[in-house]
Amino acid sequence: MYEALYRSKAVLFDLDGTLIRGEEAIPGAVSFVRQLAEMDKRIVYLTNNATRTRETMALMLGRQGFPASPETVLTSSVAAAAILQHQLGSSKKVYAIGEEGLTSPLLAAGFELVKNEEHADAVVVGLHRQVTYAHFEHAVRHVLRNAYFLATNRDRVIPLENGFAPGAGALVALIAYATGVEPMLAGKPSAAFVDQALAIAGVERKEAILIGDNLETDILAAKNAGIHSVLVESGVPFAGNFVPEIKVHNLKELLQ
Numbered sequence: 001m002y003e004a005l006y007r008s009k010a011v012l013f014d015l016d017g018t019l020i021r022g023e024e025a026i027p028g029a030v031s032f033v034r035q036l037a038e039m040d041k042r043i044v045y046l047t048n049n050a051t052r053t054r055e056t057m058a059l060m061l062g063r064q065g066f067p068a069s070p071e072t073v074l075t076s077s078v079a080a081a082a083i084l085q086h087q088l089g090s091s092k093k094v095y096a097i098g099e100e101g102l103t104s105p106l107l108a109a110g111f112e113l114v115k116n117e118e119h120a121d122a123v124v125v126g127l128h129r130q131v132t133y134a135h136f137e138h139a140v141r142h143v144l145r146n147a148y149f150l151a152t153n154r155d156r157v158i159p160l161e162n163g164f165a166p167g168a169g170a171l172v173a174l175i176a177y178a179t180g181v182e183p184m185l186a187g188k189p190s191a192a193f194v195d196q197a198l199a200i201a202g203v204e205r206k207e208a209i210l211i212g213d214n215l216e217t218d219i220l221a222a223k224n225a226g227i228h229s230v231l232v233e234s235g236v237p238f239a240g241n242f243v244p245e246i247k248v249h250n251l252k253e254l255l256q
């Protein structure tokens with residue numbers, strides 16, 4: 001087994017393109033994660049995907065055979081809600097583009113989700129598969145009126161069972177282009193997001209390793225947070241401009 005993985009006390013897994021594609025487990029992924037869990041490694045799922053709540057994601061992972069509970073799933077939308085609480089203070093009006101995975105933690109954190117042209121203190125954008133031009137129009141107007149602009153993530157694409165679909169980053173890019181304003185970022189490659197996962201696992205930096213398929217998000221996040229990482233080439237095709245610590249074609253290679 002790859003030494004940094006063998007010595008680790010916690011393994012932080014990316015989900016899309018690393019363990020799952022759409023609703024399906026990637027072949028070999030379930031047995032790989034179960035084997036690590038049986039070695040008493042703490043498993044945390046660290047996903048930029050903001051479309052599902054922690055509860056829904058944990059249920060889906062459990063159905064596929066992964067050892068998972070809502071507490072071990074950290075989504076970029078949970079991080080986004082925490083950032084907004086810190087940034088907005090007592091201001092509570094948020095314009096959100098996203099699915100239940102984003103709106104549910106925002107409501108739980110006490111935010112009021114405004115519609116259309118009402119005043120908004122912040123605009124938060126995640127993947128929304130029913131997004132319309134009107135959503136973008138409202139978001140652009142709020143950002144131009146100086147609403148705090150936050151993205152759950154900026155992934156270019158999301159790997160599904162049958163190929164790639166535009167990711168949250170493609171939606172975020174439309175608003176950034178129209179307004180000339182770049183958003184703050186909740187998910188990977190933010191080091192703070194990795195720190196939250198380390199806190200869930202209850203381990204130090206040197207005791208953790210992050211396994212993901214995306215250089216620009218997963219591997220850069222690990223680099224930013226100062227933890228070990230592995231790039232697995234089962235997901236997105238885009239290269240970043242730096243070299244991963246270790247690169248494998250699939251998870252099984254890490255056991256050799």
Ligand SMILES: [Mg+2]
Pocket residue numbers: 014015016017018212213214235
């Ligand atoms: Mg991924």
